[in-house]
Amino acid sequence: MIAFENVDFCYEDGTQVLFDVNLRVPDGTTLALLGASGSGKTTLLHVLLGLLKPTGGRVLVDGQDIVPMREKALSDVRERMGVVFQDGALFDSLTVGENVSFYMRERMRLDEDEMERRTLEQLKYVGLSHTMDLMPDELSGGMRRRVAVARAMAAFRPTIMLYDEPTSGLDPITADSICDLIRQVGTEQKLTSIIVTHRLRDAFKVADRLVLFRAGRIYFEGTCDLLRAATDPYIKRFMA
Amino acid sequence: MRSLFSVLGAQVRKGLFEVQYGTALTVRAFGAVFSGGAVRRRDIIEQMDVLGAGSLGIVALTGLFAGMAMGMQFSIELGVFGAKDYLGRMVTVSIIREMGPVLTALMVAGRVCSGIASELGGMKIGRQVDALRVMGIDPVSKLVMPRIVAVLVMLPILTIIADTLAILGGWGVGTTVGHLSFDTYWASVDRGLTVQNLLGGVIKPMVFGVIIGAVGCTSGLLSAGGARGVGRATTEAVVKASILILIANFVVGYVVIKALGWA
Numbered sequence: 030m031i032a033f034e035n036v037d038f039c040y041e042d043g044t045q046v047l048f049d050v051n052l053r054v055p056d057g058t059t060l061a062l063l064g065a066s067g068s069g070k071t072t073l074l075h076v077l078l079g080l081l082k083p084t085g086g087r088v089l090v091d092g093q094d095i096v097p098m099r100e101k102a103l104s105d106v107r108e109r110m111g112v113v114f115q116d117g118a119l120f121d122s123l124t125v126g127e128n129v130s131f132y133m134r135e136r137m138r139l140d141e142d143e144m145e146r147r148t149l150e151q152l153k154y155v156g157l158s159h160t161m162d163l164m165p166d167e168l169s170g171g172m173r174r175r176v177a178v179a180r181a182m183a184a185f186r187p188t189i190m191l192y193d194e195p196t197s198g199l200d201p202i203t204a205d206s207i208c209d210l211i212r213q214v215g216t217e218q219k220l221t222s223i224i225v226t227h228r229l230r231d232a233f234k235v236a237d238r239l240v241l242f243r244a245g246r247i248y249f250e251g252t253c254d255l256l257r258a259a260t261d262p263y264i265k266r267f268m269a
Numbered sequence: 270m271r272s273l274f275s276v277l278g279a280q281v282r283k284g285l286f287e288v289q290y291g292t293a294l295t296v297r298a299f300g301a302v303f304s305g306g307a308v309r310r311r312d313i314i315e316q317m318d319v320l321g322a323g324s325l326g327i328v329a330l331t332g333l334f335a336g337m338a339m340g341m342q343f344s345i346e347l348g349v350f351g352a353k354d355y356l357g358r359m360v361t362v363s364i365i366r367e368m369g370p371v372l373t374a375l376m377v378a379g380r381v382c383s384g385i386a387s388e389l390g391g392m393k394i395g396r397q398v399d400a401l402r403v404m405g406i407d408p409v410s411k412l413v414m415p416r417i418v419a420v421l422v423m424l425p426i427l428t429i430i431a432d433t434l435a436i437l438g439g440w441g442v443g444t445t446v447g448h449l450s451f452d453t454y455w456a457s458v459d460r461g462l463t464v465q466n467l468l469g470g471v472i473k474p475m476v477f478g479v480i481i482g483a484v485g486c487t488s489g490l491l492s493a494g495g496a497r498g499v500g501r502a503t504t505e506a507v508v509k510a511s512i513l514i515l516i517a518n519f520v521v522g523y524v525v526i527k528a529l530g531w532a
């Protein structure tokens with residue numbers, strides 16, 4: 030269970046980006062975080078990861094408040110979270126295979142064969158087993174997101190997956206295939222997922238519940254059907 | 270006028286913040302030297318290869334031509350006093366104490382400090398640094414420590430190579446242009462190779478190495494504002510490192526002389 034309770038956030042330059050955010054994501058469900066560019070979606074994910082400290086409120090992961098945690102304790106919580114950053118954030122000096130096996134190499138004591146076997150298995154899972162020895166800049170945008178998914182899954186068996194605009198900049202067909210992958214990963218591994226997107230189509234495709242952000246505040250929260258039926262002018266404009 | 274002062278004030282604050290951040294980063298990096306195990310040892314060796322071995326060519330050329338130039342100028346000037354026999358010693362002392370460490374460090378700063386800054390800057394804005402933290406890997410231990418240690422170890426080695434080539438270059442010019450004999454030159458070189466000179470000549474590059482590594486990492490990790498920001502951070506890193514090297518050169522030189530006495 031992920032819960033935000035009265036979360037406020039200010040960047041160092043003083044601009045407040047999150048205002049009194051209250052949000053719950055029950056175990057095993059997928060939440061889509063919608064909102065215009067600059068509405069604070071990425072910031073909220075980074076607060077959940079402990080990369081940014083909220084200026085007020087609590088952030089609970091499986092009942093534990095992560096706000097007062099120091100980096101060491103946080104890293105235990107983060108072991109449960111897999112992240113696909115905006116544009117993938119692959120290590121561009123490493124090959125695809127090295128990216129996927131990165132965590133294993135750094136933090137687990139495995140022999141080379143076992144590592145290679147697991148890496149290949151993960152790459153196969155996202156449909157990219159032939160890219161093992163390529164560099165990230167030789168991949169297309171969609172492939173990069175897939176590798177990022179494989180890296181996040183290979184690390185540790187996460188129970189929470191976070192995706193930041195996993196389909197931005199992709200053509201509709203590739204975007205749909207990424208959504209299918211997210212859906213598949215979520216149901217097969219029984220994950221709790223949050224997917225940040227500004228594409229409604231993605232949200233309807235993968236999410237159990239939707240949240241619409243507007244200027245750092247939750248403007249709407251509910252099911253896909255509820256959003257479709259809404260008559261509020263801002264929502265209607267967003268859906269257009 | 271108020272705006273001028275507020276601009277200057279902001280610059281000073283930014284500068285102080287960078288110094289504080291860089292110092293803390295360096296201290297934390299040294300704290301992480303022995304905690305990483307085999308994975309980190311591999312990282313250090315990889316960085317030594319990338320940063321050190323890659324600089325060999327430019328450093329060798331720098332040393333050779335600096336030594337040749339000095340051999341030429343000194344043999345003319347010493348000839349005036351009929352003291353040409355001292356050429357080896359003059360070249361050796363000025364190379365080992367000053368020119369070798371400073372020139373090598375400045376060349377390496379141009380190549381390595383900018384490389385570190387742009388690589389880490391790219392990782393910062395590409396969220397790769399965040400990706401590390403999310404995997405529970407400390408970016409200081411993974412990125413900063415291996416680079417600082419690698420430059421710290423490699424720069425003295427590169428400096429010794431540059432020194433050696435410079436002394437050889439001085440010999441080449443001294444014997445051809447200055448008509449010195451082999452024995453005269455090398456006997457004179459030998460008198461320049463005192464413990465004080467050699468020690469000072471190795472301490473300096475170690476300090477310069479930490480400066481290059483730390484400035485590169487600090488500039489990279491503090492860069493913001495997209496690719497343009499990284500570009501700016503990269504150029505500024507070289508300038509800052511070069512100035513710090515020249516300041517440290519005077520300070521370390523002074524301390525070595527105070528501690529060990531004149532050679």
Ligand SMILES: Nc1ncnc2c1ncn2[C@@H]1O[C@H](COP(=O)(O)OP(=O)(O)O)[C@@H](O)[C@H]1O
Binds near residue numbers: 040065068071072
């Ligand atoms: N490092 C930062 N410093 C100051 N303001 C920032 C920073 N990062 C983002 N912002 C601001 O915070 C707001 C929300 O940004 P973000 O969370 O990235 O939005 P989204 O992901 O919804 O597009 C934006 O107005 C942006 O300009």
Ligand SMILES: [Mg+2]
Binds near residue numbers: 070071072115193
């Ligand atoms: Mg965003």
